[in-house]
Amino acid sequence: MKKLTQSARDAFAVTDVGRRHFLRTTIGGGVAAFGLPFAGSALAARAVAVSRVEAGRHEGFTRYVFTVSSLVDFDTLLLDNPARAVVDLHATRLVGASLPATPDSPVVKGLRVGVRNGHDLRLVFDLKKHTRPQIIILPPVDGGAYRLVVDLPHGGGEPTVIAERPDLPRQESALQSHSRGFRDLVVAIDPGHGGKDPGAIGRLGTREKDIVLNIGLQLRDLIAAAPGLTPVMTREDDRFIPLRQRTEIARRHQADLFISVHADAFRLSSAKGASVYCLSQGGASSEAARWLAAKENSADFVGGASLAEHDADVASVLMDLAQTKTLESSLDFADRVLRRIDRVAQLHKPTVQQAGFAVLKSPDIPSILVESAFISNPQEEQRLRTSRYQRQIAESIFEGVNNYYTAHAPQGTRYAML
Secondary structure: OOOOOHHHHHOOOOOOOOOOOOOOOOOOOOOOOOOOOOOOHHHHHHOEEEEEEEEEEEOOEEEEEEEEOOOOOEEEEEEOOOOEEEEEEOOEEEOOOOOOOOOOOOOEEEEEEEEEOOOEEEEEEEEOOOOOOEEEEEOOOOOOOEEEEEEEEOOOOOOOOOOOOOHHHHHHHHHHHHHOOOEOEEEEEEEOOEOOEOOOEOOOOOEHHHHHHHHHHHHHHHHHOOOOEEEEEOOOOOOOOOHHHHHHHHHHOOOOEEEEEEEEOOOOOOOOOEEEEEEOHHHHHHHHHHHHHOHHHHOOOOOOOOHHHOOHHHHHHHHHHHHHHHHHHHHHHHHHHHHHHOOOOOEOOOOOEEEOOHHHOOOOOOEEEEEEEEOOOHHHHHHHOOHHHHHHHHHHHHHHHHHHHHHHOOOOEHHHHO
16 A cells, blocks of 8 residues: 555545555456446435536646535546546435536546445546546535545646635645544554563574564554554564553554464464464453453543443443444454455464453454464474565555455544545
8 A cells, every 4th residue: 555645645635546445457246337226225315425526627637526415435446448547436326416528638538427336336437548536525615515526637647736716725725624633543563472471482493572573563564654544563672561561552542453463382383374363252251340340440441431430230231332342343353354364374263263362352442363373383483484474464464454444444534534
């Protein structure tokens, strides 16, 4: 994922690869079913409505402006043979809007629209030559509506923002101020062991604490380069951090996800494969009791109101609801990471495992533990020692983070708007 400047993040600009999807050459089955009705009455009631579409040629770029009823999530991609720029507007439909005539543009042949997945509005810009669309969402001004602006540069590079009306630059300035209210998602990265605790040690003398720190630092750099995400490390060097303190670091930084990285070991050297764990139900139950008994913890519960404000029965119900949701989120996230690790490594188990690891016991932060391979297996120890495999594991976890937030980015976060 390309690293954007802060100004680009604040303007919610998206390049040709989009923020999530990396399809470049083909469109999946069923996506070109133009003219299909919007599926599902309940979904239609919640859909973003496009009520007006305008187009015009400007100096250096062709601009399309879509008037939308609310903020809209979207993905973009470029396609070849023939050249097209595609924008998918999630849970969106046309309501009484007609498509404008194609401007006299050196890059755009025309615009087609259709329904994708029964509920997304697909915009297909047929191109005369490749260009990188730049997309900006303008907030309402003076009682107006949101507008999604798609600029297609004539030279294929960054467009110069020139408006037909003088109010557009003012609205873009308002957008930059508005966007600063959106927060980054915080991902806590926990390289296991460290300092006086070396973790497992392979036959070649490979120490778990060194391998997982390397993976963690690479994952940190990937997340730091991603728009809308901020990494937090429980340790960035060879130091010992108690288990409880690791989760406290995540909570202090108000982490949205917690990822602990390890390298497995077993008495039999034949054991092999990577695994992904989240907390077991039994571990969650014991942790709930500990939280409810600790005044200092119940008073700063991140997942909702202070538990200390409620009697024991109500607090217990609140804790149970919070933990149920957190465990569901942890399992979902863990499965997405496991599916990506499966592309680069053999799995020890084909499904997400659950256990009572202490670092996974935050009742309000979705948490997973990744066992990158068996350091006790001679062949896997060799792989763990290579920078290539360490990078593959870091990239797989990062892709799992992106995939999880594609489906679950909270409202009010910058990632949800990119």
